[in-house]
Amino acid sequence: MNESNETNAQAITLMVQGTASDVGKSILTAALCRILVQDGWQTAPFKSQNMSLNSYVTYDGKEIGRAQGVQADACKILATTDMNPILLKPKQDMVAQVVVHGKPYSDLDARTYRETYLPQAEIIVKDALTRLRSSYDVVVLEGAGSPAEINLKDRDIVNMRLAGWADAPVLLVADIDRGGVFASIVGTLEILLPEERDRVRGFIINKFRGDVSLLKPGLDWLEERTGKPVLGVIPYLPQLGIEDEDSASLDSKRVQRKWNENERIRAKDQLDIAVIRLPRLSNFTDFDPLQEEEDVHFRYISNLSEWGQPDVVLLPGSKNTMDDLRYLKESGLAERIAAFSQDELGWVAGICAGYQMLGKKLLDPHRYESDHLELEGLGLLPTETIFTSDKRTVQVQGISTLFADEGSDIVIDGYEIHMGRTTYIEPIKAPFNIQAQVETDSEHQRTDFHGDGASVENGRVWGTYLHGILHNDDFRRAWLNTIRTQKGLMPIVGGLRFKERRESAFDRLAEHVRNHLDMKQVYEIMGVIKTRI
Secondary structure, eight states: BBSSSSTOOSSEEEEEEEESSSSSHHHHHHHHHHHHHHTTTEEEESSEEEEOEEEETTTTSSEEEEHHHHHHHTTTTTOGGGGEEEEEEEETTTTEEEEETOOOOOEEEEIIIIIIHHHHHHHHHHHHHHHHHHHHEEEEEESOOOTOOOTTGGOOOOSEEEHHHHHEEEEEEEEEEEEEEEHHHHHHHHHHHHHHHHHEEEEEEEESSSOOOHOOOHHHHHHHHHHHOOOEEEEOSSSSSSSSSSSSHHHHHHHHHHHHHHGGGOOOTOEEEEOOOTTEOOOOOHHHHHHHHHEEEEEEEGGGGGGSSHHHHEEEEEEEEHHHHHHHHHHHTHHHHHHHSSSSOOEEEEHHHHHHSSSSEOOOOTTTSOSSEEEOOOSSSSSSEEEEEEEEEEEEEEOOOOOOOOTTTTEEEEEEEEEEEEEEEOOOOEEEEEEEEESSSSSSSEEEEEEEOEEEGGGGGEESSSSSSSGGGGHHHHHHHHHHHHHTTOOSOOOOHHHHHHHHHHHHHHHHHHHOOOHHHHHHTTTSOOOOO
16 A cells, blocks of 8 residues: 555546435535544645536636535635536526536537537646645545436546546445335445446445444445445534535525424514525525524525515625516515615525616627516616626625625625626615736736626615625624614624634534544555554
8 A cells, every 4th residue: 555645647536426316425425534634644636527507616717616615624725626627507498508617618418418518628628636645645536426327428527537537446325214214225236337347446325323233233224235345324403504515505404404393483672584585596605604593594596485574685796697577576576675675674685696686777789698688677776787799707805895894894805707787877885895816818917996786775685796695694684783783682692703703613623524434445445454544
C-alpha cells in the first residue's frame, strides 16, 4: 500500500455512487471529504455532470452545482469549475441550460444533448479531472442517479465509465428509508457489467432508523449473496445544518415536517414565514437560516389553500421567471400577495427572480427565457426587468442600509446568478451597496460598484438579486427584529450565528459518519494508510 501519492502524477480516487437519486450521495461525499481532510489529506470533490437548480458561485464568478460548492467547503478549499465542469439546469420539459465550466453554453433538449454534445462533454470532463488530480492528494468523485440505467450506460460520463477513467473504486450507497434496500443493491449489481461490478468494493446503507441488530441477518445475507462488504449502516441524522442539493431533498423535508407537525406547532412569539413553492424554484438554500431560527415558524406553500396567516411571504429564485409569474397569477397567489402587501402588518420580500416578479413589468423581447414577450409584474416595487443573453454570476460584498440602526450600516455578502437587468422607473434609493470583481476578459477583472435591490413601505416590501442575503446573521436578525417590534414582540439580542453553525455541522457530520463507517476498510480500498498526520 502507498503511504502517500507524493511521487505520483495523479491523486488517489474514490467514488460514491447510489442505487437511485436522493439516497444521500452528496452528503456522504461531503462527509468523506471532511474526514479525509481531518486525517491530513488534501482533498477535492468532483462531479462531472450535475443536474440541479441549486447553484453555487465560485470565487471567480462561475456557476457550479451547489453540492460541489458545499463539498469544497467541507474540504476547506475554494470551489472551482473543475469540480463540476458541466451543470444542467432544467428550464422547460425536456430542455435544460447547459453550463460548461461555469458559463452558459446553450439550451439543449435531452436528445440533442445526448446524441450531439456528450462526445464533447467527455473530453471536458477528463481534462477537468486530470487537473484536479494533479493538484490534490485525493479526489472524491460523486456519481449521479443510478449507474444501472440501461438506456444511458453507453454514453455515461458520470457513473461507471467515469470510474473507469479515474480508476476509482466505488462505494455504492442505498437509502433504507425508502424501503427495498436489499433489492435495490442486488438489482443494481445484477444490471452492471462484470467489470463494473468488480469496481464496487462495498456498500453503505444510509438513513437507517431503529435497532441495527435487527438488520444484521439482512446484512449477512447481502454480503454472502454479493461477496462484498457492508462498510457501514449510517443512522438518520436530523437537523443536519448543511444545505441540500435539489428539490428532491426539499420534498423529503416537507414530508418530514408533516410527520413532525405536532412538534412544530407555532409558538405565540414566533413569526410565521411562508415561502412560495414555485414550480421552477431554484436556490431554495437561500432560506436555510430561517429554518434554524427559534423565533421563526417556517413553511413552503404552493397554493391558496396553504396560505394560512403568514407574517412574512417570500418569493424565491426561479429558473423561468416568466412562467412562474404566470403560475402565480393563474393560481390566485399573485392577487393574494398583492392584497397582503397592502396590510400594514404584511411583509413581503423577493430574491432574484422573486425580486423581478415584485416589479411593475418584465420584458423578454428576444425570448431568452420564455415565449412571453412582456408580462405585468406584481407591481409592488417601482422596477422593470429586461432579460438579456448574458448571465451575471459574481460573488459580492458590501453594506445594507435596510434595517440598520440610524447612522450605521450592516456588512453583507452573497452572490448573483441572473440573466435579467433591473432598473428603477421612479427615483428610489438602493438598499444594498455592493462591489464585485467582474471578469472583463480571460486575464483581467475590474471592480464593479453598484446599488442593488429596491425597498418601499419602510422595508415592508423589498427585493434583491443577492442570493445568500439571509445567510448574513446581522442582516437577518435586524430584519426579523424589525418585524417583531412592529408586531409588539420583544426583539431578540444575538441569536443564531448560521455560518459558524454550518462549519460545526461539517464536523458533526464527519464524526457521525466516522462512527458508523468502517474507515479502515475504506482506506484499504483506496490503497493508503489511514492518516497522513
